[in-house]
Amino acid sequence: MKKKFLFLIVLIFITISIAAAEDEPRRIWAEAFIKKEKDPPVKKEEIAPVKKNKTSPASKPVKKPEYKITTPEVVTDNVLQESVVGITIWRLRPAKEEEIGILIGNERLAAERVEGNRILSKGDRVRIAIEAARDGYLYVMNREQFKDGTTGEPYLIFPTARITSGDNRTTLGRMIVIPAETDKPPYFTLTPGRSDQIAEILSVFITSEPLKELRVSDQPTQISSAQVAGWEKQWGKAVGRLELEGGAGSTLTSAEQQAGEGSRLLKHTDPAPQSLYYNPELKSSDPVFVNVNLQYDSEK
Numbered sequence: 001m002k003k004k005f006l007f008l009i010v011l012i013f014i015t016i017s018i019a020a021a022e023d024e025p026r027r028i029w030a031e032a033f034i035k036k037e038k039d040p041p042v043k044k045e046e047i048a049p050v051k052k053n054k055t056s057p058a059s060k061p062v063k064k065p066e067y068k069i070t071t072p073e074v075v076t077d078n079v080l081q082e083s084v085v086g087i088t089i090w091r092l093r094p095a096k097e098e099e100i101g102i103l104i105g106n107e108r109l110a111a112e113r114v115e116g117n118r119i120l121s122k123g124d125r126v127r128i129a130i131e132a133a134r135d136g137y138l139y140v141m142n143r144e145q146f147k148d149g150t151t152g153e154p155y156l157i158f159p160t161a162r163i164t165s166g167d168n169r170t171t172l173g174r175m176i177v178i179p180a181e182t183d184k185p186p187y188f189t190l191t192p193g194r195s196d197q198i199a200e201i202l203s204v205f206i207t208s209e210p211l212k213e214l215r216v217s218d219q220p221t222q223i224s225s226a227q228v229a230g231w232e233k234q235w236g237k238a239v240g241r242l243e244l245e246g247g248a249g250s251t252l253t254s255a256e257q258q259a260g261e262g263s264r265l266l267k268h269t270d271p272a273p274q275s276l277y278y279n280p281e282l283k284s285s286d287p288v289f290v291n292v293n294l295q296y297d298s299e300k
Contacts (some may be wrong), residue, residue, distance in 0.1 A: 024268045026173040028133050029084040029276060065272035067242035070117065074240030075280050082134035083282040085204055085290055086273025089114050090252065092125040092187050099251050104185060111252040115243050116275035121297045125187040128178045128202060128292070129260060131273055132170035134284075136206045139168065139214065140178060141228055144192075145199040145293070152193070154203070154228045155220040164262065166216050170206060173265030181261055192296060200294040204277075205231060207287045235282070236289035242276040 069076065095101030095110035102109050111127060120126065130138060139159070144152035159168035163180045170176070179186050190200065215221055255270045277290040 026266050026268050026270075027081065028086040028131060028273055029079065029081045029278065065247075066245045067276060068245050069240070070243050071240035074238055074278075076240065076242075076278065077280065079278045079280050080282060080284050082284050083279055083286065083288055084133045085206065085277045085288055086131040086133070086275070087116065087204065087277060087290075087292055088129040088274040089116065089118070089292070089294070090127040090129060091120070092127065100254060100257055102181065102186060109187075113248050113250050113274045115248045116241055116292065117243075117295075118248075119295050119297050120190055122190055122192060124190045125185075126190065126294065127187050129175050129256070129273070130178070130204060131173075131175045131266070132206050132288075133172065134170070134206075135172075136170045136208050136288075137168050137210050138170050138176060139205040139207070139211060141203040141205070141223065142220070143201045143203070143228075144194070144197050145201050146194065147196045147198055151201060151225075154223050154225060156214055156216075156223050157202075157220045159216050160220065161216060161218045168210075171265075173259075173267065175256065175259040175266055177260040190294060190296065198296055198298065202292040202294065203228060203232065203236075204290050204292060205235075205287060206289075208285060231287070231289050232291070234289075235279075235287045236291065237279075238281045239277055239279050239290050242278070244272055244274050244276075247272075247274045 090111035091114050092102070092109040092111055095108045099110040102111070109125070114120070128140075130140070132138065140157050141154045142157045143154045146152075158176070158178050159166045163178065163183060164176070168176075179188065188200075213227075214223065250271070253271055255264070255266065258264045259266045259270070275292075277292075279288065279290075282288065
C-alpha cells in the first residue's frame, strides 16, 4: 500500500512538471538555439548513459530548434532577445489529402516553409508570418527593387483596417500573418511591376509606441521614401539572419494555423520561426528594423 501511495505521488509530480513545462513562455532566441561551430564535437565515450526509471512514465522531451548562421559577418554575441524577430515565409501549393489546407474557392492550398534567401518564381503565392520577441507595434512596408539597385516607393501594407481590424500590437507568442486568412485573396501573388524588377522588399519595423505619423486605412498607403530610409539607416544596420535547420519544406501545423487566425498564442513547444533576424547593436528600448527580400527567379 505504501509503495502504491509513493508511486501515485511520483506520478502526480511528473504530470505537474510536464504541464508546467508546456506552459513555459514562448522564446524565439536563446544561446542553446545557435549551433556554435567553435564547440568541439562530443565523443561517444564522453556521454554518460541515461538510466531508465521503470517505475515512472517516460515523457517526450521538447526538442530545441537548431539554427544555422547564414550571416557569419554579423556576430550573435550579446544579442538581446527582445530585439529578435521571427519570420516565416509560406509558399502556397495544392494540398495533399493529409495536409492542413486553406480552402480558396474550389482549391485547397497547403502552406510550405521556405528559407529566407530562397529564390521564388513569378506567380508564386506566398504569406508572411511575423513573430516579435517583445510587446510593441508592428509595421510592414513593401518596396519594389530593380536591377540597377534602385527601389520603388514604399507602401504601408500592415496595419490596415482590413487585417485584424488594424490591431498591430505584438507580444510573446502572437503570430501575425500577412495577408490574413480573411483577406481576399489571403496571399500575395509575386508579380513584377516592371521587366527589370528583381525582388520585393518587405521592411518589418517594430516600435515600442505607435507611430502617429502613419495613417492606417483599408488599403496599402504610400509613405515617404526618406522616412523609411531614415529608419533603415538608424535601426536597420548590422542585421543578421539564422535559418531553422530542417524547417524548409515542412507544412503549416494546426497550432500555427490557430495562432495565425488569432485564436491562440504559440507556446515554446510549437514550431519555431523559420528565420530569425537579429541586430547585436540594438538596446532593449530601440526599434527593430529588418528587410526581407522576396527575390525573383531571373530565368522565369
